[in-house]
Each structure stands twice: as structure tokens, then as C-alpha cells.
Amino acid sequence: MNIQPMQSKPEIIAATLEQEILKGKISDGDALASESALVKRFSVSRTTVRKSLGILAEKGLIRTRVGIGSFVTFGDKLLDSPAGWSVALADRGMRIGTRVIRIARILPDLEMPDIAEGQFVLAVDRVRFRQDDGTGLTLERSRMPWHDSFAGVLENGLLEGSLSKTLAACGQSASSGKEWANVLLSLGTGEAALMGRTPGEPMLRLRRLTRNAAGGVVEFVETLLDPRHFGMRMEF
CATH class of the missing domain: 3.40.1410.10 (Chorismate lyase-like)
Structure with missing residues (x-):
């Protein structure tokens, strides 16, 4: 019997967003929701969201553009x-x-x-x-x-x-x-x-x-x- 390894939170979020991209819910060139919006949507930390985005970037599913963010x-x-x-x-x-x-x-x-x-x-x-x-x-x-x-x-x-x-x-x-x-x-x-x-x-x-x-x-x-x-x- 094959036992599937447990996925981490970043991997679960990345998989969810990947499916939305592949199914056309997010089209090529569209902007993903902001980090803050993803934090609220998945009830995780900003660090976890960034790891998820990193997974998508490594797969070539998203491209990141340098911006400025401010944090308390x-x-x-x-x-x-x-x-x-x-x-x-x-x-x-x-x-x-x-x-x-x-x-x-x-x-x-x-x-x-x-x-x-x-x-x-x-x-x-x-x-x-x-x-x-x-x-x-x-x-x-x-x-x-x-x-x-x-x-x-x-x-x-x-x-x-x-x-x-x-x-x-x-x-x-x-x-x-x-x-x-x-x-x-x-x-x-x-x-x-x-x-x-x-x-x-x-x-x-x-x-x-x-x-x-x-x-x-x-x-x-x-x-x-x-x-x-x-x-x-x-x-x-």
C-alpha cells in the first residue's frame, strides 16, 4: 500500500492555487490576490503565503514583480x-x-x-x-x-x-x-x-x-x- 506523504501548509495552498490556474479561474497575465488577501483567505501567516508563491514560481506558473510592502x-x-x-x-x-x-x-x-x-x-x-x-x-x-x-x-x-x-x-x-x-x-x-x-x-x-x-x-x-x-x- 502506498502511503502519501503529508503536505505542508505552503504545499496545500500552492496546490489549490495551481488548480485554479490550470482550470482557467486565473488567466495568464492576471494578478493573483495580494499577499494580505491570501493570508486572510487561508488563515495562515504571510511567511507561509510567500513559500506557497515560491513553489508556484519554481513550477513556472507565476511570475513575480518587485514591489514595495510595508509591515507593522x-x-x-x-x-x-x-x-x-x-x-x-x-x-x-x-x-x-x-x-x-x-x-x-x-x-x-x-x-x-x-x-x-x-x-x-x-x-x-x-x-x-x-x-x-x-x-x-x-x-x-x-x-x-x-x-x-x-x-x-x-x-x-x-x-x-x-x-x-x-x-x-x-x-x-x-x-x-x-x-x-x-x-x-x-x-x-x-x-x-x-x-x-x-x-x-x-x-x-x-x-x-x-x-x-x-x-x-x-x-x-x-x-x-x-x-x-x-x-x-x-x-x-
């Missing part, structure tokens, strides 16, 4: 977990709690691209904090164009405490995106109160916009991060 780091270590930042931070040895400040249907209160005047959004505001002293490490404000499928979120909250899982369950999937980073020179009084920090502190500010395959906005998120712990890494 904590203590100079890449935050790379499909389960989200809280799990990734816990893996770094810091006990982290998450507090949901608000889940509501509102008119846009942030400078959000491609949102029509008067269009409602789903707002999800969260603080991640150190459990040892309660100090806020991040303040995350997510805005999603309103869909009727979000109605249950207002009543039941996030699925398993995860915004990514909630969006997926509501049929919202990102296939591309872009991110900006700059420094917020002075933390405002209201933001400081939410984070349990001192007004006037400088913070790292990230803004990320993701879109679906049709080009529509899936999510716009603005995150303030403690620069003593977080940074940005660019790969090209």
Missing part, C-alpha cells in the same frame, strides 16, 4: 499572525487586552476616501492596552461603508471579537489596499483619555484603505500606536 513591527519584530495583532503581541510576551469603545452606524467622522456625502458607515473603535498597567498601546478606528449585512453587528458585536472574521462573514473581502504612515506630533485630549495616556504625547499614525475585487472600499482604518513599541518595516 513590535519591538522590531514583524507582527505576522492570521489571528490578528492581539495574538501576535501575546506571542511577543506582552499580555494584551482589547476594549471595544464603540460599534455604531454613523456618518463619516474621518477623512475617508471614496465615500459619498451622506453615506453611512459602520464605525468600530478599539483600544489595545497592556494588562499589567492598563496603558493603551493602540487606538484603532475602523470605518466600513454601510451594508445591510452589518445590522447584526450592531446588536451582537464582532464575531469572536474579530473585525476580520466579521467582515468575512458579512461577505466583505479585500483584494487590494494601500497604507500611509506619519507621526502625530501631539495626542489630543480625547484620544489620550481613551488610551489612558498623557495629552501631547507623539504617536505613530497609520492609515489603511482596502478595496474589493470590484474596486469598492471595504475598510478604512486609522490607528495610533505607541512609537516606543511599534514601528514600520518596508520590504522591496
